[in-house]
Amino acid sequence: MVRSRYDDVVDFYVDGFDSVKDPVSRALLNLLGPVEGLRVLDVACGHGRMTRELARAGASRPTIGVDSSGALLDQARRAEQDQPLGIRYLHADVTTGDWLDAETGFDTVTCHYGLSDIDDLDGALHGISAALRPGGRFVFSILHPCFPGAEYVSGSWPAGASYYDEGFWTADGPYSTLRRQVGANHRMLSTYVNALHRHGLRLDEVAEPRPDADWAAWVGPAALHPVQFVARCLKFAA
Numbered sequence: 001m002v003r004s005r006y007d008d009v010v011d012f013y014v015d016g017f018d019s020v021k022d023p024v025s026r027a028l029l030n031l032l033g034p035v036e037g038l039r040v041l042d043v044a045c046g047h048g049r050m051t052r053e054l055a056r057a058g059a060s061r062p063t064i065g066v067d068s069s070g071a072l073l074d075q076a077r078r079a080e081q082d083q084p085l086g087i088r089y090l091h092a093d094v095t096t097g098d099w100l101d102a103e104t105g106f107d108t109v110t111c112h113y114g115l116s117d118i119d120d121l122d123g124a125l126h127g128i129s130a131a132l133r134p135g136g137r138f139v140f141s142i143l144h145p146c147f148p149g150a151e152y153v154s155g156s157w158p159a160g161a162s163y164y165d166e167g168f169w170t171a172d173g174p175y176s177t178l179r180r181q182v183g184a185n186h187r188m189l190s191t192y193v194n195a196l197h198r199h200g201l202r203l204d205e206v207a208e209p210r211p212d213a214d215w216a217a218w219v220g221p222a223a224l225h226p227v228q229f230v231a232r233c234l235k236f237a238a
Contacts, residue, residue: 004069038107044114048076061086095123150222
């Protein structure tokens with residue numbers, strides 16, 4: 001398996017991104033709804049922050065998390081060993097489908113911020129759709145594709161480019177501490193919507209959560225624009 005970009009930033013990522021109390025996480029959980037007794041898969045689970053929340057909310061055991069970063073999964077497995085919640089973690093590339101042999105029929109799939117980290121969007125959505133039962137829910141969050149950034153915060157696309165210029169890039173804004181290290185794929189909103197539909201995933205409801213006041217005060221004018229995009233999709237028959 002190709003080495004994950006996150007393998008080099010494990011300590012930074014775990015220290016800075018281990019809460020589900022932020023507005024985006026809350027919006028994702030609100031769109032997801034109750035998961036008690038449901039088969040749940042968390043794609044691009046990283047060190048398991050959302051996976052653990054889903055398990056605590058009563059998802060059926062085992063709750064499954066899958067990620068391409070072996071280093072982040074080591075952290076996730078240590079947390080599970082210390083405080084068992086009935087989670088099983090898979091080290092796999094979600095775009096290949098190999099991991100799906102015995103992992104289908106999920107009621108719910110989540111992907112918290114992960115889609116822009118995955119270079120092969122169609123491959124990822126194909127795997128996600130294949131994992132879901134008909135009528136199942138896919139809920140995801142991403143940096144808003146329309147977010148232009150501001151003086152100290154990188155937007156969704158590089159400075160000097162435009163919303164219409166898609167591709168992988170690395171942020172340079174001093175406050176964009178994670179994306180300066182791991183980069184991201186910028187895609188237009190229409191690219192996401194059309195790809196979802198190609199793989200049998202119909203948009204059901206979306207949210208654009210307002211940033212919390214502390215973040216808004218920290219970044220200034222950037223907070224005047226939509227910053228995050230959260231969506232719930234339902235799997236329909238092809």
